Amino acid sequence: MEQFNFSIAKFNKLFPFYILIDVKLNIKSVGNSLSRILPNLIENTSFNDYFFIKRPFVKLLEKDTIQDVINQLVVIESYLDRSILLKGQFELLDENLLFIGSPWFYSIEDLNEKNLTINDFAFHDPLLDLLHVQKNQDIANSELKLLLNTINNQKILLKKDKEELTKFSLAASANNSGVVFTKSNGEIVWANEAYLILTGCSIENVIGKTLLEIVDFEFANPEVLGEVMVAFYKGESFDFEILHQRNRNDFFWARIKGQLFSETTEDAISYFVTFEDISKEKDSVDQLKESENRLASLIVNLQTGILLEDENRKILLVNKQFCEIFGIDLPPEIMIGWDCSNSAEDTKHYFKSEDTFVSRIEEILQNRETVLSEILELTDGRIFERSYTPIYRDKQYKGHLWSYTDVTININYKENLQNQKERYRGIISNMNLGLIEIDNEESILLANETFCEMSGFSINELIGKKKSDIFRALESVYKTNPNFENPNSSTLDSYELKIKNKKNKESRDWLVSRSLKHNINGMIIGGICVYFDITEKNVLQAQKEQLLKRLENQNIHLNEYAHVVSHDLKSPLRSIHSLVQWIKEDNDTVFNEKTTNYFSLIQDKVEKMDLLIQGILNYSSLENNKFAKELVDLNIIIKNILDVIEIPSHIDICVKNKLPIITHDRYKMMQLFQNLIENAIFYNDKPKGIITISYTEDNEKYTFSVKDNGPGIAKENQERIFQIFQSLETNKKNNGIGLSIVKTIIEKANGKVWVESIENKGATFFFTVNKEI
Incomplete structure (x- = not known):
């Protein structure tokens, strides 16, 4: 996969508040913007001298605690300036640890106090959007106050007599906004220079025309135009926004305000109308709305429960996750405006410590200080992480934000992981296996006591030393697989090593095995080697x-x-x-x-x-003879056997189905079937003896059977009959070796033999033959 390479300048542009930490946990470099707000920070000094981690709480950042801050939101605070909180995440980067994030501010004024500008932040940083939302709300409030004053002043002017028109016209001429006077029917009788410049019209094209004639074109909103006409006919004031034509190819957004000036005759001047170019304002509002929509969408879809309350504890915003967490079966928008003054009492039954839950909320609301990642245990076994953020505007308290995150799985995972670590640490400490952990440079990071005893080195003599140096001191010699120690090897086999103990110089044999160690990104960061003393075994x-x-x-x-x-x-x-x-x-x-x-x-x-002598010869010959591999037609084998053995007249032998052609040893298959058939003949006690030969098969083996209707075999004797010289009855033609030969032939070919029988109802001998021997 292609990797990304960034120059320092480009990386600063993406993450201007980063902190790069080396393997010794010293600060290697920091982002340009972070240097601005912490000018006294010195590189190549310990991270713990300048920062501490508030969430999750970690007393000191050390090698053993790095895994505790990976893959989660982290909040760190600076010792140099306790008002600076950095919110982000840690990532392992080769041998280094990288923090990427941004500062946590509550207003634009906070940025100004830290001498930060918009250029100090990455474009993707959502903090600026949040702060701009707040700032634009402040600006909107100020503009509304100014507009109200302007309207009041206009009302005073418009109530003056017509004799003051000349003076008012002079004032209107000096106005930066466009101003026109109209009759009650909307006909323009006067326009100032600012209006002509704003609209791109000449005075000749304006006088005598109505506002609708100038404004009305294909892009104008007909509903707004209709409202203007109604206002004129009723003699009412109006205030509306509309897309206005400047010239044929240019448009602008105009805010048009009309104030009734006189209620005299139709020909008298009746309206004072102002025009203002609000295109930039509209763009800002559109951007603000877009930002607000993004923010609202983000909050609504967060997996964290969000509750935003004003200074009177009325709900301003709540998301679906919050409702699901607390079992509220209502759409979040219905809850807007609800009073949360008694919410602690109403929801305390969810939590294990009800009284503490209520008193803690009261304490938080009274102190109005930020609370991060406070752990709450619920009665149903869930665990929540709660945060509280007070909201100030112009240093006035305006409400607060609650966030609830279900961290049950994370907490349980960490606890289980810690328990496993403790358990395996105990096992490793007490097991009879030597163990060392190394990095990619073969430096020893860890060794257990057993390895120290096996090698003769102490812990202090091992930690930090090169593994190759240690084994050179042990005069080690590879007995197998000398190339295994390549640290980048993807083949993990075991091998034997001969060493001499450092203390007593005793020569020992070790069995060695190694597994590769990976980081969370799947990169090889070292290995774990296990050593077992096999001297006595050898x-x-x-x-x-x-x-x-x-x-x-x-x-x-x-x-x-x-x-x-x-x-x-x-x-x-x-x-x-x-x-x-x-x-x-x-x-x-x-x-x-x-x-x-x-x-x-x-x-x-x-x-x-x-x-008996012949049976002993046959049995002893099985021990050393190898199996020949040849095609054997068992139908021919059975026919040859029936031709040479003596078959009494009262015995019938039949082959139930045609037997297969198999790959096996011809002579041994003849021995096997002949002994089973003769055994069935010798012991048959029925006036009409019947012997049946058949087989079944599957993908791996054949299963043959030789069935008779003789006296049967008692259950307690069914294993004994396969032992040499064991015979259940005296028979001059039976030497007690035949079934032992059968068992030996079958087991040497990795098959199985057994008998199923009921006394006085005959017996069936089964044996299996693998299709590949």
């Missing part, structure tokens, strides 16, 4: 990594051992099984039934041992 992490490495090596050796042992065990088992089978065949007629049964038991045990 030691434990190193030990953990060593332990994991040892465990990994042990698992490798155990798997190798399991394969070797399993191979060595399976070979003699197969031999034993074959020998037993040969003995039974060779001695089929010799052994009795009992001996034959013993040999059958030996064969069953050998087969079960072989299954």
Whole structure:
């Protein structure tokens, strides 16, 4: 965004009463107009030596209190001249603090006393409009008095006899205003030189014509002309304003006053009429009205409740916000003229301290001194800020202005903010994290006790020092992200730092994180750095990594051992099984039934041992095998499984819906489905066994199910069955490992497996497979 740049001269023209304060709270420069009213003010000295802040009340302007005066109306008073109040606002400007505002005067005379003129104010300053409204009212009153005297004098002159006409004409000729004499019908019989100059007419073009003939043209107000005609016919005096033609291309506003001179015959001179050019006055009045309209519009739309009373406490002006604040359900204009003498008693029930509210108003009205930002608490929880301004004209008390502002949100916000500050200050002071606050030049502004303990520096050794100098003294070495400390960096990561404590020279590892600090305008003004000692954590992490490495090596050796042992065990088992089978065949007629049964038991045990060894091999192979990513058609997988496993004649297996083609490990999916199907077959106790395979899907995963109508699983056993070597029933073909293999395959692919079952009503095994592995 393009920035504005002002020269000192241009800035003075916009804000001639500004005060620029540097970071040390010294006055850097002031506006030209402020220098005029405070000539003894010296730059490069403390702001607090010359001014104090009345609203909001701040004992001293310090770094900790700057935020208390930002974003609100501020009133400051000068120690050099206690009659000077400056009203405006503070703004943060880079590293400086800028006050912009204007003085608070009550009359034009106050400006004159301070040797100020209109050129000392910015054109946009509304103070001049307010003072001019007051001044013009004074001027209007004076003009009315003068006009009344003039009219009275004219009446005396007009009542004299016609013999005095010559003398009166001489006097009229010397009059600066235009003067004409007319008959009762309006015909002009005489005009002075001033009238001819004013209207641009010659004497020949005037004598014998009526005023209406001279004045009447397309821009004249017909209603006013009609009133003049009526006045002539009735023989009455008249006073009106009209747009008068000076020549073909020029007009002026004229005030025309007619006074009955004689009530004699029609041909006698009857009227004395004066003409005055009031164009400048009309312009001033129009400007005044425009200013008054702007002011009235401003007051009406203010979010502050305004009540203006005269010296007798009669309402002169009230705005809508005032009515809303006090629950007055009336248009503000209806209240004009109301007597507010008993208003305190009528409204005291709104406030917590009723008696104090009434007595305070009486005290304020008696003292007639300005009151700024007085806090009032209401019974409904609202908080108002009230101000009182007495109004003087020619040093005479003429009334006062009340203003009420609802500051509930601001007060509550400040209180909550202060409570949060106190709470977080306590947390920071007691937490096991080192913390420092820095500005854009890396100067340390704040450090907590934990950082002092971690670094070996005292608070006094840290505040005001460069952060880089401190860490140079700590012999710091970056372990990660060495570019992070760029103060203008917009990337805020954490990084590790190795340092040596200043006191004991002990080497420590720190985890560092930083956040940027912004002012209210969003500009970066520094940062906050947090330090956590992770030395013990790093030691434990190193030990953990060593332990994991040892465990990994042990698992490798155990798997190798399991394969070797399993191979060595399976070979003699197969031999034993074959020998037993040969003995039974060779001695089929010799052994009795009992001996034959013993040999059958030996064969069953050998087969079960072989299954157990194979299950252990399969389970151990899952720990290290990685998942292959390939397209797997599950319909083909199920078909191959049904072709190779033994399915009793009383068992029916069906696939409810066509299974999807997924990206997974083909062999592990075959292991998974085969174990679930065999498990459903082995435990089915129904004359007609039914096993159903189906699936559902969403955007992220597939959910498969294998349902049977077997004996079901009790709720207390539904978790145990997934543990290795856990089997609920004795079955020579079940080694207690199958469901453990299922669980391991699914969990290694970040899926889930569970069972839903009711005893004697079958069981359904569910498992999920992510669409991306």
